[in-house]
Structure formats: structure tokens, C-alpha cells
Amino acid sequence: MNVIPSALTGVMIIEPKVFGDERGFFYESFNARAFEQATGIKQQFVQDNHSRSAKGVLRGLHYQIEHAQGKLVRVTAGEVLDIAVDVRRSSPNFGQWASVLLSAKNNRQLWVPEGFAHGFVVLSDFAEFLYKTTDYYTPSAERCIRWDDPDLAIDWQLTGTPTLSAKDQAGKRLNEADLFP
Template identity: 55%
Template sequence: MQYEKLAIPDVMLLTPQVFSDERGFFMETFRHADFIKHCGNYTFVQDNHSLSCCGILRGLHYQFEKPQGKLVRVTRGEVFDVAVDLRLNSPTFGKWIGVFLNSTSKQLLWIPPGFAHAFYVTSNEAEFQYKCTDYYNPGDEYCIRWDDEDLAIDWPLVHENMPILSGKDNAGSSFKDARKFELIR
């Protein structure tokens, strides 16, 4: 596995070594010792899997009392995946990073606790899988609007159509009004 620091250094792009032949392929998607060495000493407690259609945008989500780190990947299709730094003590506070993840490259993205996370589906469908460092707690979930002017995320909207949002995501707060993290490193 190759680990690459991105413009926000705590967010890492992981590229697996893929072994392919006429039968298909094999790849290792996670090795705990290597992950600790490159990303930190985190333990994953929950795996999630979603299916979404083209134009769906999920996020920008985060939990405040029990923040989740997420190791995300796409197993079918393609998404534009975004992480926003909500850590007040970070030199990249308020900055975002976006990468395309797809089933062809098989890359993974590590988003540490203290970030809001979202993805936008750019293919006909996308299956999105991710590991979390804490359990989902619906009473502790927050959402920032996908189109917040202060963040100015450059979403690659398909045919420039507005994304399809859930009611919860449509009612997200502004970045300015969102709860921020003070002590997460």
C-alpha cells in the first residue's frame, strides 16, 4: 500500500498494489500495522456500505462528541469525496480537500476525526464503503451545507445540475455556525 499526504497532510490517499490476471484481481485493502505507522493509532469499530445514484450528494457530515475517523473507498462507480478541516488548532482549519475515488483506481482515503465528510456521485451508480473509528450516533450528527459560501467547494456537478440531497443534508448549517473542534490533533 502506498500512502500519500495530500494538501491537508492529515488526510491521506492510499493506493493499493493490485495483482491482476485473466481470473480477476486481488488486493489488500487494509493492514493495521502500516495504517498506524502512516495515519495514527486508530481502531475501526464499524463498517458501512451505501449505494447511491448519479447526482446524489451525502454530507457534509460529522459527529462532535464522538468524532469518527473514516477510511473510505468506492467498490463500484465513482465519487468526488470531500473532507473539511473543523479543527480550530489546525493550520488547515476551514480548508477542504476533494479527490475522485473510483472502482478502477481502487484508492482509499483516510479522513481523521475532526473533519466533516461528504461525497458526490459522478457515475451512474456508486457503491461506497467505509470503516469508522467510532460508532454512528444519530443524536450526535451534524451537517454543514454542501454549498456553503465560506467553504466554496468546487463540486464537479454532473451536467451542472443541482445535487440530490436528503432533507437532513438540505437543512445543514453554515460553516460559520457549525460546531468546531478545539483539541483534536
């Protein structure tokens, strides 16, 4: 496993060791011992989620203010641009974001620690997105920051208007949102 630091401290790109030949490929998508040795992070994951989205669907920027979740995310079909935003007021990186291209082809994963908002946009015809979380989904704790907040100025690499859920359309600007201390 190869670990690449992102532009934000704590957010890491994980590249698993892939074994491939003419038959196909094999890789461990998660091994707790190897993850801890490579990242220095010992986490227990309690929930796995799987979504499928069409091209142009943008999901995010989501986080839970209580029951904060760390997320290990990956794509098993298609391609997405994945975004993490530091929403910890006390952080020197507060309001900064990092992006990484995740695809079934590159097998990359992204570790998004607690205290970060997370989102992605689908660049391929569709994408299947999997994520492991360190705490359970808690609807009352969920928050959403607008994907197009001008204070964040995220480059989503869009060629048109994204498709959003009602929840994402109602997201708050960073300066109005409930955030981490």
C-alpha cells in the first residue's frame, strides 16, 4: 500500500497494491493492520455504504457535527472527482479543500478524517462509490455545505450544471454552517 499526503494534513490518498494479469486483478481493499502501519491511524469502521450515481450528479458537501465520521472512500465503477473540506474552525487549514480523482481504473482510495466535509461529482457515465465510516449515519447530526460556496471556490471540473438532491440544494454557506470547534 502506498500513502500519498494530500494538500490537507490528515487527508490521505491510499493506493493499494494491485496484482493483475490476463485473467483480471486482485487487491485488498482494506486491511486494518496494513492501514494502521501505512497511515498511523487505528480506526474501527462500523458502517459500509454503496451508492450509484449518473454523470453530473454531485453529492455533498456532507458531514456530521455530532457522531462525526471518518470515511475511507473508493470507486468500483466509473470515475469521480472527490473533495474534502476542512471545517474545523481551530485548524490552520480551515475552509481549505483538497481534491483527488478516484476511479475503478486507478483503484485509489481517499481517507477523509473527522472534521472534514466530503463530496464528489461523477465524471463518467455513472459511478459506483463505496465508503467505510467510523460512526453510524445519524440524520439529526448531518450537515451540508453548499457545493458552490464562493468562499470555498471549489473547482469541481464541471462542464455543465450538476444534478443535486433537495438536501444538497438547501446546503448552507460555510460562514452560516454548524462547524467543528
